[in-house]
Each structure stands twice: as C-alpha cells, then as structure tokens.
Amino acid sequence: xxxxxxxxxxxxxxxxxxxxxxxxxxxxxxxxxxxxxxxxxxxxxxxxxxxxxxxxxxxxxxxxxxxxxxxxxxxxxxxxxxxxxxxxxxxxxxxxxxxxxxxxxxxxxxxxxxxxxxxxxxxxxxxxxxxxxxxxxxxxxxxxxxxxxxxxxxxxxxxxxxxxxxxxxxxxxxxxxxxxxxxxxxxxxxxxxxxxxxxxxxxxxxxxxxxxxxxxxxxxxxxxxxxxxxxxxxxxxxxxxxxxxxxxxxxxxxxxxxxxxxxxxxxxxxxxxxxxxxxxxxxxxxxxxxxxxxxxxxxxxxxxxxxxxxxxxxxxxxxxxxxxxxxxxxxxxxxxxxxxxxxxxxxxxxxxxxxxxxxxxxxxxxxxxxxxxxxxxxxxxxxxxxxxxxxxxxxxxxxxxxxxxxxxxxxxxxxxxxxxxxxxxxxxxxxxxxxxxxxxxxxxxxxxxxxxxx
Amino acid sequence: xxxxxxxxxxxxxxxxxxxxxxxxxxxxxxxxxxxxxxxxxxxxxxxxxxxxxxxxxxxxxxxxxxxxxxxxxxxxxxxxxxxxxxxxxxxxxxxxxxxxxxxxxxxxxxxxxxxxxxxxxxxxxxxxxxxxxxxxxxxxxxxxxxxxxxxxxxxxxxxxxxxxxxxxxxxxxxxxxxxxxxxxxxxxxxxxxxxxxxxxxxxxxxxxxxxxxxxxxxxxxxxxxxxxxxxxxxxxxxxxxxxxxxxxxxxxxxxxxxxxxxxxxxxxxxxxxxxxx
Numbered sequence: 001x002x003x004x005x006x007x008x009x010x011x012x013x014x015x016x017x018x019x020x021x022x023x024x025x026x027x028x029x030x031x032x033x034x035x036x037x038x039x040x041x042x043x044x045x046x047x048x049x050x051x052x053x054x055x056x057x058x059x060x061x062x063x064x065x066x067x068x069x070x071x072x073x074x075x076x077x078x079x080x081x082x083x084x085x086x087x088x089x090x091x092x093x094x095x096x097x098x099x100x101x102x103x104x105x106x107x108x109x110x111x112x113x114x115x116x117x118x119x120x121x122x123x124x125x126x127x128x129x130x131x132x133x134x135x136x137x138x139x140x141x142x143x144x145x146x147x148x149x150x151x152x153x154x155x156x157x158x159x160x161x162x163x164x165x166x167x168x169x170x171x172x173x174x175x176x177x178x179x180x181x182x183x184x185x186x187x188x189x190x191x192x193x194x195x196x197x198x199x200x201x202x203x204x205x206x207x208x209x210x211x212x213x214x215x216x217x218x219x220x221x222x223x224x225x226x227x228x229x230x231x232x233x234x235x236x237x238x239x240x241x242x243x244x245x246x247x248x249x250x251x252x253x254x255x256x257x258x259x260x261x262x263x264x265x266x267x268x269x270x271x272x273x274x275x276x277x278x279x280x281x282x283x284x285x286x287x288x289x290x291x292x293x294x295x296x297x298x299x300x301x302x303x304x305x306x307x308x309x310x311x312x313x314x315x316x317x318x319x320x321x322x323x324x325x326x327x328x329x330x331x332x333x334x335x336x337x338x339x340x341x342x343x344x345x346x347x348x349x350x351x352x353x354x355x356x357x358x359x360x361x362x363x364x365x366x367x368x369x370x371x372x373x374x375x376x377x378x379x380x381x382x383x384x385x386x387x388x389x390x391x392x393x394x395x396x397x398x399x400x401x402x403x404x405x406x407x408x409x410x411x412x413x414x415x416x417x418x419x420x421x422x423x424x425x426x427x428x429x430x431x432x433x434x435x436x437x438x439x440x441x442x443x444x445x446x447x448x449x450x451x452x453x454x
Numbered sequence: 455x456x457x458x459x460x461x462x463x464x465x466x467x468x469x470x471x472x473x474x475x476x477x478x479x480x481x482x483x484x485x486x487x488x489x490x491x492x493x494x495x496x497x498x499x500x501x502x503x504x505x506x507x508x509x510x511x512x513x514x515x516x517x518x519x520x521x522x523x524x525x526x527x528x529x530x531x532x533x534x535x536x537x538x539x540x541x542x543x544x545x546x547x548x549x550x551x552x553x554x555x556x557x558x559x560x561x562x563x564x565x566x567x568x569x570x571x572x573x574x575x576x577x578x579x580x581x582x583x584x585x586x587x588x589x590x591x592x593x594x595x596x597x598x599x600x601x602x603x604x605x606x607x608x609x610x611x612x613x614x615x616x617x618x619x620x621x622x623x624x625x626x627x628x629x630x631x632x633x634x635x636x637x638x639x640x641x642x643x644x645x646x647x648x649x650x651x652x653x654x655x656x657x658x659x660x661x662x663x664x665x666x667x668x669x670x671x672x673x674x675x676x677x678x679x680x681x682x683x684x685x686x687x688x689x690x691x692x693x694x695x696x697x698x699x700x701x702x703x704x705x706x707x708x709x710x711x712x713x714x715x716x717x718x719x720x721x722x723x724x725x726x727x728x729x730x731x
Contacts, residue, residue: 017688024688028681028710035671035722069669182667191664231517231577238580259580260662271664272580375664383666387653394649398642 015091023081034068085172104157105148112406115422117436121451122416130417133449134407156407164400170393174386181382192374196223198367205374220246226368241370274371281367289359401427460504467497468561475553482626487550517577522591529567533560535599555606586658594651600644601711607637608704634697645683671722675714682707
C-alpha cells in the first residue's frame with residue numbers, strides 16, 4: 001500500500017504542471033549561460049582573453065560550460081522535460097479520450113439543464129412534433145443531433161470539435177518528435193565541410209566536430225567552376241558553384257548551387273557557405289566559333305600556354321586592379337593566322353578575337369575555391385513533422401473548442417411540452433455564449449415550433 | 455517624398471497619438487479617444503506608405519528586397535505590427551484606454567530606429583536572399599507585437615491591482631478580470647506566432663547552412679522567450695497563479711523579447727550579426 005502510494009506520488013510529480021514550470025524556468029535560466037560564455041572552440045580563446053586562471057577554466061570545463069548545451073546536466077534537464085511530457089501525456093490521455101468519445105446522451109437530465117448556457121421554453125406542439133422540428137432546425141444550423149430517452153424526457157444532443165481536445169496532446173507529442181529527430185540526427189548523421197578549388201574533386205570531407213577526421217562520401221564531388229557577383233560597392237551579391245556528382249567516374253548529377261539553394265545527393269546536402277580566392281590562378285576558356293571547339297585552361301600570369309589542336313598560344317602579360325575589387329588582364333594571343341596580338345579583358349568577361357577567317361571567344365576569370373558545408377541528417381524530417389504538428393496543435397488547442405448542445409423535451413401540464421436548450425464549450429466561452437444566444441434567438445423566432453417563455 | 459520623410463512624420467505623429475491616448479486615460483474625455491484613434495489610423499497609413507516606398511526605393515537602387523533586412527527596418531516593422539495588433543484589440547474589446555499602454559511602444563520603436571540606426575538602404579548579403587526572410591521576420595514580429603501589447607496590459611493590471619480605489623484615474627481602466635483575460639489571449643496569440651517564427655527560422659537555417667538549430671545566441675534567446683511564455687500559459691492551469699503573476703510574466707516575457715530581438719545583436723555575437731546594422 002505504502003509503496004503503491006509512493007509510486008503514485010512519483011507518477012503524479014512527473015506528470016505535474018509544477019514540474020513543467022520548474023523545467024521551463026530552469027531551462028530558460030540555464031540557457032542564458034551559453035549565450036554569454038562563448039561555446040566550443042571559442043571558449044578557450046575567450047577564457048584566455050579575459051585572463052582567467054587555468055584553474056577557473058578547468059572548473060568551467062568540468063561543469064561542461066565550454067559546451068553546455070551538450071553537457072550531461074543540460075541533456076539531463078532536457079530528458080526530465082521529455083519524461084514530464086511523456087508521463088503527463090500518458091496520465092491525461094485516457095481522460096481526454098473519454099471526453100472525446102463521451103456519449104452526450106448518457107448525461108443525466110439534471111446535469112444537462114445546469115450547463116453554463118441555458119434557455120427554458122414551452123411549446124404547445126406535441127412531443128413528436130417538437131422533436132422533429134428541433135432536429136430539422138438544428139440540422140439546418142449545422143448540428144446533427146442524436147436522440148435518446150430518459151424516463152419521460154426526450155433528449156437531443158449534438159457536438160462539434162470533440163477531437164479538438166486532442167490539440168494539446170498534439171503539441172506535446174510534437175516536441176517529443178523534434179527531440180527524436182534531433183537524437184537521430186546526432187547519432188546517425190554527420191556535419192562536415194570542405195574547400196574545393198575550381199576544377200578539383202574530392203571523395204571525402206572534413207568532420208565539423210573539430211576532430212579533423214575525414215568522412216568518406218561514397219561518391220566523388222567535383223567543382224567545375226565558381227562565380228562571384230558583387231554589388232557596386234564591392235560586397236558579395238551572389239556566389240555560385242557548379243557541382244558535379246560522379247559515381248565510378250561517371251557523371252550522375254550536376255547543379256549550380258548558391259547560398260540558400262544547396263545540392264542534395266543520397267541524402268547528403270552540400271551548402272554553399274564561403275569561398276576563397278586562389279591568388280594568381282586564373283581560368284581561361286577559348287572557343288572557336290566556327291568549329292564550336294572549346295577548351296578550359298587553368299593558368300598563371302607570365303607564362304605561355306598552348307592549345308595544340310587549334311595551334312593557339314596565349315598568356316597573361318599584365319594585370320591591373322579596377323576599383324573596388326575587380327581586375328583586368330592584358331592578354332597575349334597567337335595563332336598561325338598572323339602576328340601575335342595583345343588586348344585587355346575584364347576579369348569574368350569575354351572578348352572576341354578575330355584571326356584571319358576565324359573568331360575565338362576568349363573568357364578569363366579569377367579562380368576560387370568554393371567553401372561547402374556538408375550535412376547528412378536523417379532526423380530532419382522528424383523535426384519538420386514535429387514543427388508542423390506543433391503549429392497545427394497550437395492552433396487547435398488555443399483557437400478551436402469542443403462545443404456541445406442539448407435539447408431536453410419534457411411533457412408538462414396542460415398538454416404542453418417543456419423545452420430545455422443547453423450548451424457548453426471547453427474554450428472560448430464568450431464566443432460560444434454569443435453563438436448560443438444567436439441559436440436560441442433563431443429558435444424562438446421559428447414559426448414551426450412556436451416557443452413561449454412561460 | 456522619400457520613405458525617410460514619411461517615416462519621420464510617423465515617429466512624431468505616434469508621439470502625439472501616445473500623448474492623446476495617455477490624455478484619454480487621465481482626463482477620460484471621449485473626444486480625445488476618437489482623436490487618438492483617428493490620428494493613429496492616419497499615421498498608420500503614412501507608415502505603411504513609408505514602408506512600401508522604401509521597398510520601391512530599394513528596387514530603384516537595384517537591390518530589390520523587402521524592407522525587413524536590418525535593425526532600422528525591423529524596428530519600423532515592429533512599430534507597424536504593434537499598431538495593427540493594437541487596432542485589432544481596440545476593435546475586439548471596444549476599449550481605447552488600452553492604447554495608452556500600446557501606442558507608446560510603437561513610438562519608442564520608431565524613435566529608437568531614427569535615433570540610433572542608419573536608415574540607408576543596403577544590399578542583402580547572400581545568406582539573407584531567401585523567401586524565408588519574409589516568412590521568418592513576419593511571423594516573429596506579429597508575435598513580438600502581441601507580446602509588447604501583453605506587456606503594456608501587464609503594467610496596466612499591476613497599476614490597477616495596487617490601488618483599490620473606486621474613483622479617479624484607475625477606475626476608468628477595465629476590470630481586472632477583463633485585463634487578465636486579454637493578457638492571456640494576447641499571450642496565446644503571440645505564442646503561436648513566436649513558435650512559427652522560431653520554426654521558420656529553423657527551416658531557413660537548415661536550407662542555408664544545413665543545421666536547423668545551432669544554439670546561436672539569437673536562437674537560444676528566442677527559446678528562452680518561448681519557455682517564459684510557455685510557463686505563463688501553463689501557470690494558468692495550476693491554482694495559485696493569479697492575475698498578478700501572469701501580469702509579471704507578461705512583463706518578464708517582453709523583456710526577454712527585447713533582449714532576443716535587440717540586446718543579442720549588440721551584447722552578444724552570432725549568426726544574426728547582420729541584423730545589427
């Protein structure tokens with residue numbers, strides 16, 4: 001008996017709103033620490049810059065404050081929060097389900113007539129006439145009634161939104177779904193990054209956990225080109241990388257990614273996150289308009305490069321900075337059609353080079369390495385499902401209600417019938433009161449029933 | 455006419471409107487209330503025009519982005535959302551005295567924007583070039599506006615509950631139970647939008663960086679705010695959490711909102727740093 005009692009006490013505590021309030025306030029207060037104290041790799045630098053002693057740093061590390069959101073005690077608090085949610089749900093679900101499924105005809109007449117919203121009328125119509133009139137009238141208002149008898153009373157009942165009582169369960173479950181997604185993501189997924197120079201490829205990425213280990217992708221990723229667009233004042237407007245996915249050397253996918261528009265292959269997502277200028281490296285594309293032949297070169301200034309098939313030789317002989325962050329190149333170009341020529345071309349630009357009967361398109365641009373963030377997170381759909389259910393659940397829980405109405409018909413003296421019209425809602429009582437008043441008014445005005453107050 | 459001119463007029467007009475609403479509270483002259491509502495409505499139109507014009511101006515400059523991209527623009531939008539939310543409340547509860555506790559927020563936000571934040575239109579950095587910018591900022595600010603009003607109502611509740619006098623200034627305030635009810639409804643409304651704001655932010659972060667949650671200070675503070683309001687909503691289910699405590703939570707919650715929205719950008723560093731311009 002006493003152990004039973006103890007168990008019940010613990011259960012009640014774990015299911016309690018009190019515990020929920022405690023975890024809300026504790027989580028909120030604890031979370032502040034990590035926003036003031038830089039976390040992870042920044043932590044050591046911060047402690048150092050403040051001149052705190054190594055002993056202080058050690059204490060903070062033991063308390064997990066260098067990575068507090070993943071520390072044992074914070075994860076413990078989140079676990080307590082989850083247990084609270086689970087126990088509370090299990091504890092309340094039966095009662096909520098009972099209310100959802102409740103047979104409204106089973107309620108005693110004395111309970112029905114004491115519902116918060118009530119009207120009492122009399123009618124000269126017979127019991128059967130009154131019943132069918134109310135059923136029709138209420139159906140016309142959108143309330144489909146069920147019929148029951150209780151002694152000499154005839155009871156009509158109708159309800160709307162019984163299921164909305166489950167809204168709160170939806171909200172609570174959604175948080176658990178998000179947690180499940182987070183656990184799946186952190187145990188089965190990975191985060192990584194890589195700097196890929198234009199024209200190169202990789203089959204591995206660096207793990208983002210600071211361990212410096214490499215994660216194999218299971219396929220090859222190549223960056224064909226990188227493109228940077230700037231606003232007039234020089235700040236980056238857009239940057240784009242042409243990525244190619246290769247399986248056994250065969251191209252299986254190709255996409256130009258940019259910030260906010262990643263490439264996804266086999267569940268692994270590649271995000272455009274940064275770029276690096278490769279100093280002194282340039283890519284040149286020369287296209288022979290007539291034959292359509294084209295070739296890409298990666299070159300450095302001050303050297304001659306050759307395209308043997310077209311007997312073309314070229315090189316960068318001079319460069320000039322253009323405000324604010326651009327460049328132009330002086331190109332030396334030669335082929336058998338005549339003497340070598342020199343011309344200027346803006347970085348990223350294309351110029352036609354007319355040589356005898358031929359025209360070449362000459363494009364030159366600064367080379368970059370593209371910075372990619374790589375993520376594999378099989379839990380993200382759980383998280384998104386949780387988020388969706390949370391919003392729907394919040395809406396249902398706060399803005400929709402379970403509304404119930406009853407009509408009780410009782411034979412009264414003088415061959416008349418007494419009519420009790422009652423209703424209740426579990427939320428938004430003011431709104432329901434107005435709705436109920438409008439319905440009562442419309443019933444009173446109805447000629448087929450002829451209701452009187454006395 | 456430039457957007458700056460229109461928004462400058464807005465700032466001053468909201469100051470006058472705040473004065474009128476407070477005047478209504480003090481003198482209980484019906485005419486002041488009508489005047490305050492009319493002025494606020496007109497100012498709201500000017501402000502809307504200012505925001506739209508600023509959008510057009512950004513297109514003219516070749517940037518073309520909705521005016522929600524930096525602190526100046528978001529403060530203007532916060533002010534705008536607070537007013538539209540307040541009007542909803544005034545219409546629903548047919549009470550103009552609430553304005554004395556709401557419109558000053560709209561003025562303060564405009565004043566803060568024009569005094570401390572540069573109003574030049576700047577291009578968007580690539581991370582912000584996303585449709586989620588719109589969804590994220592809109593949802594957050596509808597929530598913030600509701601919380602601002604809830605805070606004003608919380609103050610109203612505390613002021614009123616301190617004095618039991620039947621006569622005078624405070625007697626013109628709505629009944630304590632009515633204020634308590636509006637606070638609760640306002641928090642419920644704000645909570646739904648704050649949740650949507652956090653979620654849209656998470657989805658955006660995931661589509662831009664591959665992480666829906668990284669415990670960045672802004673994210674963490676939004677979660678702290680969410681916990682405070684979640685506590686306020688749950689506290690109503692337990693006995694002993696009367697109007698006074700909920701009123702305090704409405705105020706504490708809004709302080710947390712201000713810190714999430716404003717404080718984090720200046721006192722802490724993180725992913726949202728572009729918001730500090």
